[in-house]
Amino acid sequence: MTQDMQTSNNPAVSTDIDVRQRFFIQDSPVRGDVVRLSRSYANTITQKPYPEAIKRLLGEMLTAASLLIGTVKIDGRLSIQLQSSDSNSLLNWAMAECDQNGIIRALASWKSDNDEQSQAWNSMTTANEAFSELGATGAGVLFINIQPEQGEPYQGIVERSHDNLADCLAHYQKQSAQIPTLINLASDALQAGGILVQMLPRTVEETVEVEQNQDAGIDDDLWTRLKMLTSTVKAEELTTLTASEIIYRLYNQENVVAPEPTALEFGCTCSREKCETAILQIGQDEMLDICEEQGGQFEMDCGFCGEIYRFDKDNIAEIFAH
Template identity: 80%
Template sequence: MTQDTSAMQTNQLQPSDKASGNDVRQRFFIEDSPVRGDVVRLSRSYASTIAQKPYPEAIKRLLGEMLTAASLLIGTVKIDGRLSIQLQSSDQDSLLNWAMAECDQNGIIRALASWKADNDEQIAAWEDMTQANEAFAELGAIGQGVLFINIQPDNGEPYQGIVERSHDNLADCLAHYQKQSAQIPTLINLASDGLQAGGVLVQMLPRTAAENIEVERNQDAGIDDDLWTRLSILTSTVKSEELTTLAASEIIYRLYNEENVVAPDPVSLEFGCTCSREKCEMAIAQIGETEALDIIEEQNGTFEMDCGFCGEVYTFDKDDVTAIFAQ
């Protein structure tokens, strides 16, 4: 993908300060067509996420792809709430236990993973891995491991979709899921270099009944039947280093500068966490007063709960626990 951006046409996306940021989701449309898409770029928000734990390099990169994917997919659903992607190993010998990444409608992202590094052999195995697909492969062979998409509206029933482990990388599994479950042809490219992450998603929405009638009658009034084929070829040319280093507007222009692209203002993305002392109190209430007090006694008078996402530590003593159960 090597296009000169020195002379842009006025009907196409123009770079702006907002769209040039490194932590954004930039939506775009192909004018007069059923095509929509998004480009996500993560830098500071991604760095803040993976700084919370000493992740092996391959897991860092996998979490970058997962954060990017969650940020892309939430743009395809109309909810006030959160969307998360979760990977779960079904093999007790897997070095990756589980991983998850989340984005909400306000662009707040976070991620977390659990892995095995209990001995020199396991530590050495992680040191030999440098790519996201190697960490993804720890789920097992194709058909093994479990992938979920969780949608949790602020008001309404949560939804969980099971993603078929149909390919050896996250992007193709998610694209396959979109095509099979929603019947929407979808292209997804993801990339992460351990420092930055990025990706692009393109979808062909269903034609309207009127458009289908026009096609059947061969009286196409401006319907471009070659558009999806053309976009598929163009999208496949994007390089990983371009997704992780170029601005969102630059990526869109380089890929689709021959199309009539329309783009609204981008959405900012940033690292954030939803943990709180109140949620910890709810967890203690589920444990039960007797067990919580026993833990405090065992730990010399305090009970600490730490958040794996952001590292925040919440400390409770006997009086705090008593107050929780006195409410």
């Protein structure tokens, strides 16, 4: 028994490729999301002269953050952070963030201080090569940070269990939330995409039905079938097809229902007010010295979006006068 996937009635939204598209397998505990990034991803990676491998890694991280925030019910932000534990690593750290409104941004720090380091980056072409700069399996640190608008922030430490980001995150979901999870990520440095599928816990009634073999509507082979189907998706499909096309190609024999997609776009939360807060933390005397050293004016720039905020001695005096 099959059912055509129900998509948005708004063509301007449903055909957009900067989206997160949720889907459900009807009458089952399976949910999933497909994320496709194009303009939003391009706007992110043009902010800095990132090496090819880091561009691709940031694409996977942005996709993953956009997928994972769909699994938590919060008003706030979810970020993924990678931190090297090896001083010789060429990748210092990287982070990607998505909020409940679909606003994404990302940033990375890497070493390219000499020709040898630059050449090393030039030889890397994949996200997994950049990911490996965290160190061997088990080294480096991965974090998932959840910052709700109301309530306490949460940080989960993701075990470096595999040599790629997708498998590490899927392992984390299964271990921490006890939810079987499939995650595929891809990025070609121009576009990025990914899919997440989860088998949610059955209700008590469903569990009893399965155990008593009286299941009239529960497909107990569904998860095995979905694992096989999801494993067939190709990286180029995740980066070139629309979300609806991906879901149809994989699951056209299943009873798939898809609600309205969520638009994703690049955005930043930087502001002059946040810069002023940082200046207050540094202190008036030190900031005046910095201003003097730089000819009476200094700049603070945002690594995420490139916005530049300028301050002079009068601005500093005004900040500390409040």
